[in-house]
Amino acid sequence: MTTIRDVAAQAGVSVATVSRVMKGDVPVNDETRARVQAAIEMLDYAPNAFARSLASNRSQGVGLLISHLGGPFMSRFMATVEEALRRSDYSLMVAAGHSDATREREALRFLSSKRCDGVLVHADGLEDDALRMLAGQMNMVVINRQVQGLAGQCVYIDNRRGGYLATRHVIELGHRHIACLTGPLSKQDARWRLEGYRQAMQDAGLPLDEAAIIEGDSQDGSGRYAIDLLRTRKSPITALVAGNDEMAMGAMSRLKVLYPGIRLPDALSVVGYDDEHYACHLAPTLTTVHAPVEEMARAAVTLMEARLKGGEPPGFESGFTPTLMTRESTGPAPDQGVFCSTRSTF
Numbered sequence: 001m002t003t004i005r006d007v008a009a010q011a012g013v014s015v016a017t018v019s020r021v022m023k024g025d026v027p028v029n030d031e032t033r034a035r036v037q038a039a040i041e042m043l044d045y046a047p048n049a050f051a052r053s054l055a056s057n058r059s060q061g062v063g064l065l066i067s068h069l070g071g072p073f074m075s076r077f078m079a080t081v082e083e084a085l086r087r088s089d090y091s092l093m094v095a096a097g098h099s100d101a102t103r104e105r106e107a108l109r110f111l112s113s114k115r116c117d118g119v120l121v122h123a124d125g126l127e128d129d130a131l132r133m134l135a136g137q138m139n140m141v142v143i144n145r146q147v148q149g150l151a152g153q154c155v156y157i158d159n160r161r162g163g164y165l166a167t168r169h170v171i172e173l174g175h176r177h178i179a180c181l182t183g184p185l186s187k188q189d190a191r192w193r194l195e196g197y198r199q200a201m202q203d204a205g206l207p208l209d210e211a212a213i214i215e216g217d218s219q220d221g222s223g224r225y226a227i228d229l230l231r232t233r234k235s236p237i238t239a240l241v242a243g244n245d246e247m248a249m250g251a252m253s254r255l256k257v258l259y260p261g262i263r264l265p266d267a268l269s270v271v272g273y274d275d276e277h278y279a280c281h282l283a284p285t286l287t288t289v290h291a292p293v294e295e296m297a298r299a300a301v302t303l304m305e306a307r308l309k310g311g312e313p314p315g316f317e318s319g320f321t322p323t324l325m326t327r328e329s330t331g332p333a334p335d336q337g338v339f340c341s342t343r344s345t346f
Contacts, residue, residue, distance in 0.1 A: 002043045002044065002045045004018050004019065004045070006043055006045070007036065007039045007040055007045050010039035010042065010043060011032075011035040011036045011038070011039040013032060013035065013036060017032060017036065018036050018039075021033050021036040022040075060089060060090050060091060060117065061090060061091045061092070061093055061114065061115065061116050061117060062085055062091070062092055062093070062117060062118050062119070062120065062301075062304060063092075063094075063108075063111030063112075063114070063116035063118070063120070064078065064081060064092060064093070064094045064111075064119070064120045064122075065095055065096075065097055065104060065107050065111065065119060065120070065123060066094065066095075066096055066122045067096070067097060067098065067099045067122055067123070067124045068096055068098055069094070069096050071218075071246075072245075072246075072276040072278075073244070073274055073276070073291075073293060074122075076293045077122075077143075077293050077294075077296075077297050078094065080294045080297035080298060081120065081297045081300065081301055084297065084298050084301040085301055088301070088305055090117075093111060093114055093116060095108075095110050097123060097124075097126075099124035099125050099184070099186070099187070101125035101126050101127070101130070103125070104123050104124075104125045104126050105130075108134065108138075112138060117139060118138070118139035118140065118141070118304050118308055119138055119140050120140075120141050120143055120300050120301075120304060121134075121143060122143040122144055123142070123145070124184075124188075125186075128148060131150065132147065132149050132150060135150055135153060139307055139308060140153060141153055141154070141155065141300050141303050141304045141307070142155070142156075143155055143156070143297075143300050144157060144188075144189060144296065145188050145189070146188070151318070152312065152318075153303070153307075154318055155300045155318050155319075155320075156296070156318065156319055156320070157189070157291050157292065157293075157296060157320045157322055158192075158319055159189045159193045159196065159322070160192045160193070160196040160199070161196060161321060161322060162192075162193055162196060162273060162289040162291065162322035163180075163192065163193035163194060163195065163197045163199075163200070163241070163273075164196035164197070164199055165196070165289055165322065165323070166193075166196070166197070166271045166273065166289050166324065167180070167196065167197045167200035167201060167241050168204075169271065169287070169324055169326070170239040170241065170269050170271060170330060170333075171201075171204045171206070173239075173269065173330060173331060173332050173333060174333040175333040176206055176238075176333065177209070177212070177235070177237045177239070177337060178197075178201070178212065178237060178238075178239045178241060179213070179214065179226070179230060179235065179237040179239070179240045179241070180194060180197045180212065180213045180214070180240075180241050180243075181214050181216050181222065181223065181226045181240060181241070181243055181247050181248075181251065182213065182214070182215050182216060182243045183215075183216060183217070183243040183244060183247075184215065184216075184217055184218065185215055190218075190243055193243055193273065194213070194243075197213075197241055211233065211235070212230075212235060212237055214226045214229060214230075216243065216247050218243065218244050218246060218247065219246055219247070219250070220246045220247060220249055220250030221250060222247045222250060223242060223246070223247040223248060223249060223251035223253070223254065224250045224251065224253065226240070226247070226251055227251050227254040227255055227258065228254065231258065231339045233339070234340055235337065235339045235340075236337045236339070236340050237268070237337050237339065238268060238269065238333045238334055238337045238338075239268065239269040239270070239271070239330070239333070240269070240270050240271070241271045242270065242271065242272050242273060243273055244272060244273045244274050245272035245273065245274050245279050245288055246276075247272075248270050248271065248273075248286055248288070249272070249278070249282060249286070251270055252264060252282065252286075252329070255268060255338070259338065262338070264284050264328075264329055265284065265328070265329055265330050265331035266331065267334060268334075268337075268338050269287075269330040269331055269333070270286070270287070270329045270330070271286075271289070271329070271330060272286045272287070272288035272289070273289045274288065274289070274290075274293070275288045275290035275291060275325050276288075279325070279327070280327065282329070284327070284328035284329045285328045285329065286327055286328075286329045287326050287327045287328070287329045287330040288325050288327070289323070289324055289325070290322055290323045290324070290325050291322050292320045292321075292322065295320055296320050299316070299317065299318070299320070302316070303316060303318075
């Protein structure tokens with residue numbers, strides 16, 4: 001295996017000079033730099049990451065705390081972060097906090113013990129005060145959440161806007177009785193999507209039926225549960241705005257079981273959130289809010305890299321605006337809600 005000593009011998013310089021050229025933080029004359037770079041290429045030298053970290057007191061590693069390891073949203077986010085970091089010669093270490101404050105603290109301690117230069121934090125359990133305190137102890141970028149006092153360290157999606165867009169869309173189609181199936185309201189993104197729903201209903205002058213607001217767990221089972229609950233209550237709703245695509249998919253699946261032959265959106269309009277890859281493959285294809293997950297992930301890496309270098313990227317945008325993807329699962333409001341109908345088949 002080629003070593004730094006081999007490069008120095010090939011270039012006719014000292015090991016210290018090779019190190020200075022590679023680190024790039026000390027001036028070296030152009031001729032010497034060219035000889036060293038030519039030797040590196042000729043010998044195909046790749047410095048040992050551990051040795052490099054000892055020399056620079058930097059690990060070239062970034063930690064990522066996420067709420068959970070599964071699910072399409074997190075998969076998209078992790079894949080984009082890893083690719084962006086690798087392009088900048090950083091490695092990625094991941095730990096899950098499972099949306100629990102104690103486990104999130106443990107995960108952050110674990111990442112810190114691995115000498116990560118900085119940590120990207122997607123935390124649902126930790127309170128804002130805890131994040132502010134931790135931000136004073138480590139290089140941190142907060143993901144998909146706004147924390148007062150950490151404005152320059154947060155990247156997020158405007159989930160209020162997303163909830164508003166989804167609700168306004170079905171209102172414009174003539175729907176007046178609209179249910180909202182949220183994710184866990186302990187999470188900021190779920191609360192903000194609900195706020196967007198409420199605001200759209202208020203702006204349209206429509207009454208809010210608190211019984212039509214159902215808290216779920218972001219899994220498809222919550223969608224099935226919501227349909228069963230609305231059916232039991234004989235709810236007059238003609239549209240359902242779901243907090244993510246999985247719950248929307250679960251709701252559509254349950255409707256087809258309960259009402260054989262049901263036509264969506266003729267009987268009920270359904271809107272999802274996130275625009276996961278399967279949304280355009282459902283039957284009917286799912287109207288949903290596109291969450292710019294990849295853009296947010298790349299921005300988080302850009303911000304982290306800038307902070308590690310002691311600055312901030314110029315013209316940096318920390319907030320990302322979602323967009324509505326109109327497909328086949330939404331349509332004009334029917335005369336009567338499916339749960340008020342006496343028909344058993346559709």
